[in-house]
Amino acid sequence: MTDLATGPVFTDDYWREPFAVLGEVREQAPVREVELPEGGTTWLVTRYADARSVMADPRFVKDFRNSLPEEQRANVPGLPAPAGLMMLLNDPPVHTRLRKLVVKAFTVRRVAALRPRIETIAAALLEGMPGDAAVDLVADYAVPLPMAVICELLGVPVDDRDAFGAWSKTMIDEGPDEGKQQASASLAAYLGELVERKRAEPDDALISALIEVSEEGDALSTDEIVAMGMILLIAGHETTATLITTAVEAMLRDPALRDRLAASESDALRAAIEEFLRWGSPIAHAPLRFAAEDVDFDGVVIPRGALVTVSLAAANHDPARFERPDDYEELRDTTGHLAFGHGLHFCLGASLARLEAEVALRTLLDRFPAFVAGSDVPLERRRSVLVNAWARLPVVLDPDAVDGSA
Template sequence: MTGATQEDSFTEHYWRDPHAALAGTRETCPVREVDFEGGRTWLVTRYDDVRAGLADERLAKDWRSSLPAEERASAPPGLPAPMSHMLTSLDPPEHTRLRSLVTQAFTARRIATLRPRVESVAEELLADLPEDEPIDLVARYAIVLPMVVISELLGVPEIDRDEFARLSTVLIDECPEPELERASTQMATYLEGLVAAKRAAPDDALLSALISASDEGDRLSDLEIVAMAMLLLMAGHETTAVFITNSVRALVADDSARERLARPESVPSLIEELLRWLSPALNASLRFATEDLEIGGVTIPRGASVTLSTGAANRDPARFGDPEVLDPDRNTAGHLAFGYGIHRCLGAALVRLEGEVGLAALFNRFPRLRVVADPADLTYRRSVHVHAPRTLPVVLGPRAGG
């Protein structure tokens, strides 16, 4: 079949409750064309279709791959540099080369050694928070924790971190094109200077490791290093902040799940279920059909953009029983919170670590934390990529043992 198109798209209903909106799409028209960031895209929502799409070589990240061979060389990239040089914008063989070099620096061992520092940062932040007056948990904790961690990991000076947090939000959220371009240019310009400084005076941070990474003489260019640093600052900070914020809301409403945070052996399974249930990145970045292809019985024409919804896939009842229920005892194997295939999230281990440490530290210190805002009064970020309230007013309550 060619597939019916739908004129409705990412509307106010989606901004407030994307899981409900995506569930409706999955049930009624699981592969359909919708309005998306000023254009059109084919939205794919069933688990089997999304997982297959994430690994399908015919769905390219660089839109130029969908052009006839004679037109590709002269076509401009879909995004300005350095964003066009990010891993999320590249296909093999460029992607293969870049990921291989980056993996040498961004290792599991490097992430594992961060646990004591993440614990220390969480405790420092919580120690400064008042117990008995409303605070915005987003601004005071959920954003700050991952920004401090990713900045220290990369080697970004403390004085610049608030500005990085602001710029990364602009780059993730829906905003006018001129504002997006300004934010991208500002972040890139700063990182270019930082890379030059690290090249002149290397340290133990990740940027220096990226500069020194090589494979048989091949090295990352400064543009590629800046692109990777920008991606890590955006994705590493934003997805974790969103994950912590939404997890707090879920755990406040679920005593049984929240109590697992006091038992270290129970925390990893809780985190995996929260990742499935919340899907910090609701939709994978755009892909482009390099030929006519069929997804879920629908023909996608060559050159069309495709959005694979990991959020919808992770709540597909055909894959997970009672998917709307938060169940830390379920088998979450195969969830797509970090994608699948060659573009699987490079920072998955870091998100897991910050989620485990950040949530356990918060609720173990403040077991009676409560949200003091009516859900109807919350305003949400307008982003097709992430979903979270802009602010989350809470009262932490007395500290444990107090």
């Protein structure tokens, strides 16, 4: 392994063993500047205490203009809409206003009401899979389930869901900027048209609810609703799909864990999911921030204006916070894990991701409690700095059926 105090971090070693590489970075240089795979550099923060501090510190801003001297800000344009209107890329008071309005539509009650529909989607997906041959649980279950849920939540027609998934994957995975820009533009254009259709013909879906919400005469614009739809699509289905496959991969390596969870009650499964969130850290690195002034970390100074990336994966495996952090322990006290971030930008869809994972895993374990690995070939991770995801996950759902047909 290279010198991780000064050398490159996102190498083939990282894609094979991200937690091991990040652990070395945390030990050798817990706050350091690193090269990104697609060019440019960012300051990577890897210790739990530092990560939590950065996400709650107003000196680290989301809108890069807020890192500039005040007299320069008015003359520097922000990101173009709709991307520039995403809550994730804004600071108070803009972020405060957007979140206050969105929360009125994206309620706990609306999320909880999705459970029966999520159960139906999960059952239908499994119903169509062969039990006696290897299936790719990523492509056939973990991705289409949250994709269908997000699309139903937003009111996206069934025929358009494959395009949604393709745009999201292009925007997140390592690849040329031109492709990412085209995918983002296509997604934004589609959502803009969808919002206008919902204005003309409202329904019970979230986009119509976002159109309707207001606060003292203030309402969300079309571009602001499009920005929210983009965030829900990308963050919503990617996080959940990765969480599901992280859990299944852990059970493939530990059949006793699979058996315990198959026999577990709901509370035990929900607790296990919290440990999967910590241990697997579906969002490996929180989206970029900017230092609004020089900030000192034990003698290492992040300079004003620098890009800053919080490594949620490294923080969640910090032995200073969690004992034996690289071990999966479903009875662990996971209080304070950072899988959904911390502070103002704590994930708005956390409750939905937890619900989808619970239903997906319960449905899978109830129908196929003895599933096993479908290949001896080592698994490969997606080359994405943002998500910590498997590219494929071959699984034989019913090994007894395979034996019976031999």
